[in-house]
Amino acid sequence: MxxxxxxxxxxxxxxxxxxxxxxxxxxxxxxxxxxxxxxxxxxxxxxxxxxxxxxxxxxxxxxxxxxxxxxxxxxxxxxxxxxxxxxxxxxxxxxxxxxxxxxxxxxxxxxxxxxxxxxxxxxxxxxxxxxxxxxxxxxxxxDTIALFYNREMVEEAGLSDEEMAELTWNPDDGGTLEKAIARLTVDRNGVRGDEPGFDKDHVEVYGLGLTASGAGMGQTEWSWLTGTTGWTHTNENPWGDRYNYDDERFQSAIAWWSGLIDKGYMPRLETTVGASMPDNFGAGRAAINANGSWMIGQYAGYDGIDLGIAPTPIGPEGHRASMFxxxxxxxxxxxxxxxxxxxxxxxxxxxxxxxxxxxxxxxxxxxxxxxxxxxxxxxxxxxxVSAFTDHVSEGTTFLFPITSGAAQVEGIMKPAMDAVLTGQADVSSLTQANERVNALFE
Structure with a gap:
């Protein structure tokens, strides 16, 4: 060459x-x-x-x-x-x-x-x-995805391990997942996200941590949500030649997820630059982190954290999901x-x-x-670690999408997703980003 x-x-x-x-x-x-x-x-x-x-x-x-x-x-x-x-x-x-x-x-x-x-x-x-x-x-x-959570925070919020293991989600009201995230969010005055007087601009503990916008794959960020809706990244896998970021199912899921920031339940994207989501969890700044099985050792290694691991929530089609x-x-x-x-x-x-x-x-x-x-x-x-392995044994995985030009796809989708997460663009702007992505294959 x-x-x-x-x-x-x-x-x-x-x-x-x-x-x-x-x-x-x-x-x-x-x-x-x-x-x-x-x-x-x-x-x-x-x-x-x-x-x-x-x-x-x-x-x-x-x-x-x-x-x-x-x-x-x-x-x-x-x-x-x-x-x-x-x-x-x-x-x-x-x-x-x-x-x-x-x-x-x-x-x-x-x-x-x-x-x-x-x-x-x-x-x-x-x-x-x-x-x-x-x-x-x-x-x-x-690897698969699951929810790492602070068991002490969960107990203080009046939630149980059993409830964490059976969370549900939908893009309309967020299901019991959003209720748990809201309950686990605490402002500087000790008011929870589901209580009157909650100050979303001065949050001490976020219900759900954030590491990035997920760009075009969203492996740990949002794919465990979109995967429960029937949506797929591409028309075929492996080696598809069309992406589906213009699909209503995808955009409604991202609208819900990014909306957690506006509600004060998830940190703003701009505050996560240079920060480590796991370390914020270890420091008690977030109650739940969605992350991959390769991170088990790190989450289990934080001193003073009683770690729980819950499966991803059951979505609108009646099943859990994880990128494989x-x-x-x-x-x-x-x-x-x-x-x-x-x-x-x-x-x-x-x-x-x-x-x-x-x-x-x-x-x-x-x-x-x-x-x-x-x-x-x-x-x-x-x-x-059953929250991770059950995805494989129960068949609730979907394969990591493979296409040519993966770097170019990410180059388009990262700023597009960043704009949505920072409030600079509406989720509908992802339709235009999708057109640019698919133009790569023409």
Whole structure:
């Protein structure tokens, strides 16, 4: 591939989701016998270090060198590394990123890997098959959404764990979800959001936390609401070519959600810039946070917080919903050791490694038997994760939408959604944004 074309990819932009990570070193293609492997989640680093040691022992002619970077640095360095021809041999890939890497021919087809794809959670393996029918990623883990809540605040508000587990929602009056959020919101005078005299301009504790507008995916922000209405992001998944942000079901859900800000039940978007929603939760500034299963460890680690985890609410069509996202490991087309990289990817996708990762109790591995080890590890720490796993066992998930030009879609939808959340535009403005998005496919 010419560097000019790769430069276009670097300028295409990146999207940001709420995932964790810390700073780390930088590397590049390891050369013959050395496999450079990159990931972004620091919490998973110990498990993958153990996998690398086990792999090295079984393959003494190969050495895996792991680099961990924070989310934003990670993607800029992966892309810039491709431009400079020193990207990692193998890297953790995300569904919002890989369509652009495919577009610029930066991923090695993995059709010949020796793995049983029936061992993974249903649908995960299919997500990583491109429009050409070839596979470009081996599933490594999966995630769903649930509601983290402060149990002490819930009890003080007169609510119970049982009520939190059976919340309902609709875009008209918000159902029992809005009632709970209002009850859990407290102003500086101790007046609750559902009580006379509530001061929405001086709130001490918000019923529902906010991290961002969600741009075009809304994975942790609003997709768990829109997914209960029958609405879908795209006309087909994977590889749709039309988005549906002009749909009344989507816009009415966003109108309700953004309306929580006007009511004082959710913080204003402009106040969240540079802030951490989980840390605000840990500091007692929010009673409920909708977030992903990859965040379990962080929420469970806050001192003085009696953590509860509730499933997402039952929506107007009578079911719960969660986006079902799955990461995978991919091989960069410029690797200096294709055979060694393929062996490492096969090992990453095997029970030998995923059992190790599962036992760490950080994420849910893609292999279902390895997920059981993760559930057991969480249980040993007193954490009930059924709100996340029930989505999979009960079939209330929908797949992360995959289309070409994902970065451009996010580039259009982020300012459009930001404008709605900040009150600068009506929710109907998303129809015009949708027209711009769909023009990308014409």
């Amino acid at each position: 010419k560097k000019k074309a790769l430069g276009a990819m670097a300028l295409a932009g990146t999207t940001t989701l709420a995932l964790t990570g810390c700073g780390g070193g930088a590397g590049g293609g390891g050369g013959e016998g050395v496999i450079d492997y990159w990931l972004w989640d620091a919490n998973q680093l110990p498990g993958y270090r153990q996998c690398a040691e086990d792999f090295n022992e079984a393959n003494p002619d190969l050495t895996v060198r792991i680099t961990q970077l924070g989310w934003d640095d990670y993607w800029s360095k992966v892309t810039n590394g491709m431009v400079a021809e020193n990207a990692p041999d193998v890297f953790t890939n995300h569904l919002s990123k890989y369509p652009d890497y495919l577009r610029f021919d930066q991923l090695v087809p993995l059709d010949d890997v020796d793995l049983d794809f029936g061992q993974y959670a249903e649908g995960l393996a299919d997500l990583w098959v491109g429009q050409d029918g070839s596979r470009y990623g081996v599933p490594k883990d999966w 996202n799955g990461l995978a490991d991919s091989i960069w087309v410029g690797t200096d050791d294709l055979e060694g990289s393929r062996k490492w990817v096969e090992y990453l996708g095997s029970p030998a490694c995923q059992d190790v990762v599962g036992a760490q109790g950080v994420v849910f591995p893609a292999i279902l038997s390895s997920t059981e080890k993760a559930v057991a590890a969480f249980e040993e720490r007193g954490i009930d």
